[in-house]
Structure formats: C-alpha cells, structure tokens
Amino acid sequence: MLYLNIIIAGLLTGLVYGLMALGLSVIFGVIRVVNFAHGEMMVMAMYAVYLANTFTGIDPLLLLPLVALALFGFGYALQRLLINRYITRPEHEQFLLLLAVATIITASLLMGFGPDARNVQLGYAYDSFQIGALLLDKVRVFAAAGAAAGTAALWAFFRFTRTGKAIRACADNHFAAQVVGLDVKRLYAVTFGLGAACVGAAGCLMLLLVDVQPYISTDYTLLAFIIVILGGLGSMPGALLGGVIVGVSEAVSGFVIEPSFKSAFSFGLLILVLLVRPQGLLGRA
Amino acid sequence: MTYRITRREFGLGAAAGGAVLAAPGIIGSAHAANKPIKIGSLLPRSGYEGIIGQGCQRAVDLAKRMLPEMGYAIEVVDADTESKPEVARTQAEKLISEGVDILVGAFDSGQTFSIAQVAEQRGVPFVINIGSDPAITEQGYKFIFRNFPTSVMLGTNGLARFNDLFAATHTSPKTAVLMIVNDTFGQTMLKGINALMPKANLPFHIVETISYDPQAKDLSIEVAKAKAAKADIHMVVTRLNDAILMVREMVKQRYEPMGIISPGSPGMYQTQFMKVLGKYADYAITNIPWIDPKQSFAHTFQATWDKAYPGEVCTLDAGFTFEGFLIIGDAYKRAGSAKPQAMVEALKATNIKDRIMIGGPITFNEKGQNVNLPSGVLQIQHGKPTVVLPEQYSEAKPVFPVPGWSKRA
Numbered sequence A: 001m002l003y004l005n006i007i008i009a010g011l012l013t014g015l016v017y018g019l020m021a022l023g024l025s026v027i028f029g030v031i032r033v034v035n036f037a038h039g040e041m042m043v044m045a046m047y048a049v050y051l052a053n054t055f056t057g058i059d060p061l062l063l064l065p066l067v068a069l070a071l072f073g074f075g076y077a078l079q080r081l082l083i084n085r086y087i088t089r090p091e092h093e094q095f096l097l098l099l100a101v102a103t104i105i106t107a108s109l110l111m112g113f114g115p116d117a118r119n120v121q122l123g124y125a126y127d128s129f130q131i132g133a134l135l136l137d138k139v140r141v142f143a144a145a146g147a148a149a150g151t152a153a154l155w156a157f158f159r160f161t162r163t164g165k166a167i168r169a170c171a172d173n174h175f176a177a178q179v180v181g182l183d184v185k186r187l188y189a190v191t192f193g194l195g196a197a198c199v200g201a202a203g204c205l206m207l208l209l210v211d212v213q214p215y216i217s218t219d220y221t222l223l224a225f226i227i228v229i230l231g232g233l234g235s236m237p238g239a240l241l242g243g244v245i246v247g248v249s250e251a252v253s254g255f256v257i258e259p260s261f262k263s264a265f266s267f268g269l270l271i272l273v274l275l276v277r278p279q280g281l282l283g284r285a
Numbered sequence B: 001m002t003y004r005i006t007r008r009e010f011g012l013g014a015a016a017g018g019a020v021l022a023a024p025g026i027i028g029s030a031h032a033a034n035k036p037i038k039i040g041s042l043l044p045r046s047g048y049e050g051i052i053g054q055g056c057q058r059a060v061d062l063a064k065r066m067l068p069e070m071g072y073a074i075e076v077v078d079a080d081t082e083s084k085p086e087v088a089r090t091q092a093e094k095l096i097s098e099g100v101d102i103l104v105g106a107f108d109s110g111q112t113f114s115i116a117q118v119a120e121q122r123g124v125p126f127v128i129n130i131g132s133d134p135a136i137t138e139q140g141y142k143f144i145f146r147n148f149p150t151s152v153m154l155g156t157n158g159l160a161r162f163n164d165l166f167a168a169t170h171t172s173p174k175t176a177v178l179m180i181v182n183d184t185f186g187q188t189m190l191k192g193i194n195a196l197m198p199k200a201n202l203p204f205h206i207v208e209t210i211s212y213d214p215q216a217k218d219l220s221i222e223v224a225k226a227k228a229a230k231a232d233i234h235m236v237v238t239r240l241n242d243a244i245l246m247v248r249e250m251v252k253q254r255y256e257p258m259g260i261i262s263p264g265s266p267g268m269y270q271t272q273f274m275k276v277l278g279k280y281a282d283y284a285i286t287n288i289p290w291i292d293p294k295q296s297f298a299h300t301f302q303a304t305w306d307k308a309y310p311g312e313v314c315t316l317d318a319g320f321t322f323e324g325f326l327i328i329g330d331a332y333k334r335a336g337s338a339k340p341q342a343m344v345e346a347l348k349a350t351n352i353k354d355r356i357m358i359g360g361p362i363t364f365n366e367k368g369q370n371v372n373l374p375s376g377v378l379q380i381q382h383g384k385p386t387v388v389l390p391e392q393y394s395e396a397k398p399v400f401p402v403p404g405w406s407k408r409a
Helices: A002-031 A038-056 A060-081 A091-113 A138-160 A162-172 A174-179 A184-209 A214-231 A236-256 A259-276 B007-034 B050-069 B085-097 B109-122 B134-138 B151-169 B184-200 B220-228 B240-252 B271-281 B296-308 B316-335 B340-348
Strands: A128-131 A134-137 B037-043 B074-080 B102-105 B126-128 B144-146 B175-181 B205-212 B233-237 B260-262 B285-288 B376-381 B384-389
Touching: A002 A038, A002 A134, A002 A138, A002 A162, A002 A184, A002 A214, A002 A236, A002 B220, A038 A060, A038 A091, A038 A184, A038 A214, A060 A138, A060 A184, A091 A214, A128 A138, A134 A138, A138 A162, A138 A184, A138 A236, A162 A174, A162 A184, A174 A184, A214 A236, A214 A259, A236 A259, A236 B220, A259 B205, A259 B220, B037 B050, B037 B085, B037 B316, B050 B074, B050 B240, B050 B296, B050 B316, B074 B085, B074 B316, B085 B102, B085 B109, B102 B109, B102 B316, B109 B126, B109 B134, B109 B144, B109 B184, B126 B316, B134 B144, B134 B184, B151 B184, B151 B260, B151 B285, B151 B376, B151 B384, B175 B184, B175 B220, B184 B205, B184 B233, B205 B220, B220 B240, B233 B240, B240 B271, B271 B376, B296 B316, B316 B340
Parallel strands: B037 B074, B037 B102, B102 B126, B126 B144, B175 B205, B175 B233, B233 B260, B260 B285
Antiparallel strands: A128 A134, B285 B376, B376 B384
C-alpha cells in the first residue's frame, strides 16, 4: 500500500509535468521552433498567479483560465513580433533568440520579486483524501485534475474546431496549407499562444505544488525537454505519457533507491530511449 | 660676547625638540584609534540562503548603529555572496582591494571556507560570525577567528541535550530517522553525528538516514521514506525552505513521530518557518546556542531589535552576527591600530563578558576557535522560539512527546 501511495503521488505530479511539456511539444510540432524560454514562461505564470492570489485572495485553480489567456496573449505577440522573423533562419539563431528572451524574463522577475521563494497560502494546503490505507494529497489531486482538464480542452480544440484543424494541416504540410489559402503566419502565432497558454496553466497548477523563485525556470525547461524527448517531440499524447513516466519514475526511484537519485533516474531513462527509440516513445520516425 | 648654553637649558631644549618630533606619532595614533576600522561584511543576501542572510544583515545594520554609540569606531562595507562559494571568494578579494582592514561573515560553511582562504593568503583578519565546518580552524590559519561552534561541537552539545530533554520529560525513545540536507554543512553534521552517537549514550539508535538536495522543491518522497521507517523520533539537519517543505509534507502525510528534533541546524527557529506553518511550527525542537534570556546585554540587544524590526524573530543568526562586530570593535579599541598583526594579537586576547549568546566570556583558543559555546534546547511554543533547557537559561518547560497535527490549537 505504501508503494501504491508513492506511485499515485508520482502519477498526479506527472500529469502536471505532462501539461507543462505539452506546450513545448505543440509549438515544436507545428512551428518547428524549440522554445528555450519554456521554463521561464511557466515561472512568469507562477508569479502572475501569486500576485493575483495575494491581491484578490482568489484560489489559483479559479485563476487558471485568466492566467492561461494572459500567457496566450504573450505567446501570440512574441511569435508574431519576434519569433516569426527567425522561422527560416538557422537553428542556432533561434536558440540564441529564445535564450535571450529567457534571460530577460528571469532578470525581470528577479528585479521585480527578488530571489526569495514565494507561495500561496491555501486553506486546503495540508489536507489529504483518505481511501482506506491510501492517502492522497488534496492539492496534488486538484492539480492533476486541472492538468487533465487542460489537456482534454487542448485535444478537443485540435480535434473539433476549424482553427485546430487548420493548425494540424500546417503541421502536416506547410506548403499545402499555404496553397489552400490558410493564413500560416496567424496560425503559427495562435499555436505559439496555445503552447504558452498550456505552460501558463501548468504554472498555475505548479504553484500549488512548489514555491516559486526566478531561478527554478532552468530546471523546468530541462525537465520539459526530457519529457518531450522521452514521449516524442511533436506528439501530444507522447508529452503526457512522458510526464507521467518521469513523475512516477522520480517517485519510485527516490523511494526505493535514494531521494538524491530522482533526477539521475529521469536522465538515465532519457539516454535509454535515445539509444533504443530516438524519435521518442510515441514520436514518428 | 659669547652665550653659553647651560646643561639645564640643553636638557629642556632636547625634551622640547623630542616632543615636537614625536607629536605626529602621538597625534597620529590617537587619530588612528578614533578613525573607524573598515570592516568588510560578507553574507548570502540573495540566492537560496537569501532569507537567512537578510536576517543576519539586520543584525549588521543594528551593529552599525549600536556599536559607535557604545564607543566602538567601526565602518562597514556590505557585500553579497549570493549563496555561492565562488562569489564569496571574489567578493572577499574585491573588499580587500578596496582597502577593508578586516572581514566578517559568512553564515555558510562553504562560502566561509572560500573567504578564509583569501583572508589568510592576503594577511587580512577574518572573524567568522556563523560557519560550522571544523576544518576551517584546523588549517593552521593565523588570521581566522571563529565565534561559532563547529559542527562537532554542535553535534556533541546538541546530542547531549537529547538526554537532558528525555530526562526532563521522563521519556525514552528507542529509534530515530535522520533527514539531512545534502550540502557542506549537512555532510559535516552527519559525520559528526555518526562519530558521536556511540559515545553520547543515547537511548535511541538511527534506523534510517535520508539525505536530500538543499534546493529541493518537493520533499514528499523523502518524508514518505521517513514515515515508512516507523521511528519514534524524527531527527533533522535542515536549512529554512526545506524545513518548511518537510513539515508541510509531514502534515499532509499524517506522519506523527514523538517529536521533530534537530541536534543543531538552522530553519526551525526562523521567522519564516513560524509565519508559513503557523500552528504546525509549534513544538519543533532545535538544540542550538541561543540568545541568553538572563543576560542584561542580551536584553538590550533584543529590545533594540524588537523596536527596529517588529514581528521579526531575533535568532542566533542575529546574535552571532552582532557578536562578530562586537568582537572586532573590542579588539580594535584595545589594539589602537587596524594593522593586521595588531588586530590579530588583540583578537587572540579577546575576553568579552557582556555578550548576547548563552555561555561564558568570548575567548579564542590557539586555533582561533571559541570553544565555550554550549547549546540550549529551543522549542517553538505559541509561535515563539523558547529556551526550555538547561534550567539555568530556561523560560518554559519542554513539551515532549508533542501533540498530533490535528490536536494543535
């Protein structure tokens, strides 16, 4: 039963990781740009939630749609005004651009909030659900439910809306999409906005689980890369699967072997997948 | 007509001439005594130790105000180590190049060691406010003085207090799980605990040792592992943020040992710990040197602190940091010169009775270490760190075993 507690806790955390990585996968899958400012955008969202919660007292879960919308706007503007100019440029230039954006975001957050850790005080922060011998952290359950809902909403968008189908068309065949008259530039901006909204929603949920500081962004950018490479770059279900695998493996390896081994195990899994199936578990060859 | 000088006139003239020649020296040394000594203060005011570093900085700011009023001429230049040893080193070099006479700092053992190496190489005295790695005063350094217990002393004194606590509460736990932060401080504490446990004659043994990353954002796995050990007491060596994360997880996972006890580490007596955790911070125990509630100078310091920083707990970080500056001011007053060798000699002869922390007068042994730094048993009671043992310093009785999480008022 103790192992079941650990596995479920890992699964719940993994769902939030998956939502975070989903944004990265969506952006790369369509625009073919790797967002090296991914972690920084999530930390931006965490601070936005922290501020809104501090001033209004509104629960972060209720602030999620607003924060996701704000990050959508940010991502849309960033892609339209800046990243679009680099779509056809060499990859190292795209990398440097987004690294510069990441640095500017981190420095701005440091100037605005300082280095100290911040968190939200929730009435249910110390509560757990008990089902027999199973003890589930309430906050983790709510965060995972939010992640699942966010993922479902994104899937529904791509599956059932005209814009979603148009974006999928761009991803499948950029040239043909242009031939049939789709406004590819606008769709790219919408896609980047959606990716940013995903990471914004993930930031909202992540603040329920961890304290926010400007310096944590690099860890989450790295984690997002591990997850999407594990699951398959460009694959939405792959990002979710990767998140769950990382969450569960961190929990179990930390418990069975040594807590300090958590991150090492994730990197070990990454190396294994790269050797055996370089396109990722659900990626296309 | 010739004028003949008498022997008396010659003697008086020589004395007057000598006085004129010596005057700059006399005036100069009086000037030197009044000229403030320039102190370079190095603390981790940002980074993961930023909160604690800023707490120490409050004591520095009080020292800047109080010590001149007490007759000590000091001037302080502040520097931020950013919680990184390599930055601590470069900041120390920078302060020395800017002409500071002496250094003080730096809270963290790794950063303190970096600074000590620079100070020794450059021949600049360095007074350590907080930093427990025993190796720092085992290098044969001549310019380093530490008014803080080593991790061996913390461990020895801290472990000894366990028996005092069990005796006072008529309890006898049999097992303990040890959660320990995985940094320089944690590792030296672990070595100390492992070496001292067999000699400390404690009724319990450690069934599991769990180390974790000091910058961990989530300690749920570590706490689950600790809970699974089913030990009587939960022994910890923590910093601040991780102490908060750990207790939060213990509440969520309904893990209720007889008590959470630290043999001597920061975190569980810091303002932020009480502020964030509220009632769940109560009854956490740390065996640590603390402000002497019975010393009059400690009262004066505490009152000044409370007025300057209402709502901020005056911790041992503040006490030891202020004492670091007091030691320098006192040495400079006796030395009459800020020259390194004069300061070193004066520091060696330090004997300060009116101090802030529990223990006897501040003195240094031949290695530059103050060995007279006992630990007290500090328990959070009603949101306030309270000395509960030894009785000569206590303000209240210890509560052990502690009430369960759901039974907290």
